Amino acid sequence: MVVKVYGPDYGHTKGVILCLIEKEVEFQTVHLDGFKGEHKQPEYLKLQPFGLFPVIEDGDYVLYESRAIMRYYAEKYKNQGSNLMGKTMEERGLVEQWLEVEAHHYTPPIYNLIKMYFGSVLNGEAMDPKAVEENEEKLGKVLDIYEKRLSETKYLAGDFFSLADLNHLQFTSYLVNEMERGFMVRERKNVSRWWDDISNRPSWKKVLQSYRNVYDALKEMK
């Protein structure tokens, strides 16, 4: 059964696709245009009542929320492709801890910065410098904690690549590449080493080559 993944151009969906590539799971993508509100149409809302990307269909099984989908496939194909959850229950606990840190501490400020930046690209208006500063400060504090952690272990959850690392790729890539905020990564030695490592994984290069991103879509809309 080929997994159907809705909305491959969007950040959270890219995390799911990355996971499926790492786990060597066959999938097909269903393109929907968020700018045209295709994720707010009744047919889509039957699959995902919040009207958000992504959702997957795997035969009759429908699942949404990117991190839940990633956990499901990491578990279902435990012995196939990359091991993304660690080997022991204790390692898995740490994967979950750092995935929660990503969700609640890392991604919110980076996502705010992306929204402001993309808004400014689309509207040609300057970003609110106070809001930028606040979010950069929040993100910087989180990165300081990452720097310390990554001076002790190769990856966030330990000396093994996991879902916790993987789910930083899609938004950090915007920060480093499109938004020219790479210095936030580069001025921290271990974060920089970690970023070079994870962003050079073949799975991420494949995602970058295969799917559009919201930034490119925005530039075309201008």
Added chain:
Amino acid sequence: MVVKVYGPDYGHTKGVILCLIEKEVEFQTVHLDGFKGEHKQPEYLKLQPFGLFPVIEDGDYVLYESRAIMRYYAEKYKNQGSNLMGKTMEERGLVEQWLEVEAHHYTPPIYNLIKMYFGSVLNGEAMDPKAVEENEEKLGKVLDIYEKRLSETKYLAGDFFSLADLNHLQFTSYLVNEMERGFMVRERKNVSRWWDDISNRPSWKKVLQSYRNVYDALKEMK
């Protein structure tokens, strides 16, 4: 080995304690006073670098982020106490989906309302009616999706109680009891039925009886 749980008076920690009670895991609590900044002291930051509750110590194993801790114990004691993750991989996927919904859609507006309300209790200042309205509207939309879901299944992830339900107790209880916003639950038939069910679990009654809550602490500080 008795599990040590730090900061039992705080909402996210109560979710962990509830989980430990449901799983029949022995634990002891370490009281720290957040109002005195005891969670920002160097000793605590060694365990939890973000300076937040909770963190657990289980022998040498240290873990933070409440949902990560709950998953760890639900898995570690799979065949002990209540089954909180469903029986199949597909059920577990849905538990994770609704736990993510709780984390990203349900708890943020309710948490904003709690912060505003508790602030007003402490300072005696009126809450910003526009901010209250915005957050109640967001929460109401989520509850409408819950209402539909709970008209089809007994609990969020299916016809079984799970971590996804459990982790709604601590903050919804403030909404219904301290904040007199019970109508948001009561005006939705299936949400109301679900709330009566989960809030009558012996584990939750034990938590309410055994630990202080932030609201009571605030009232004493006035």
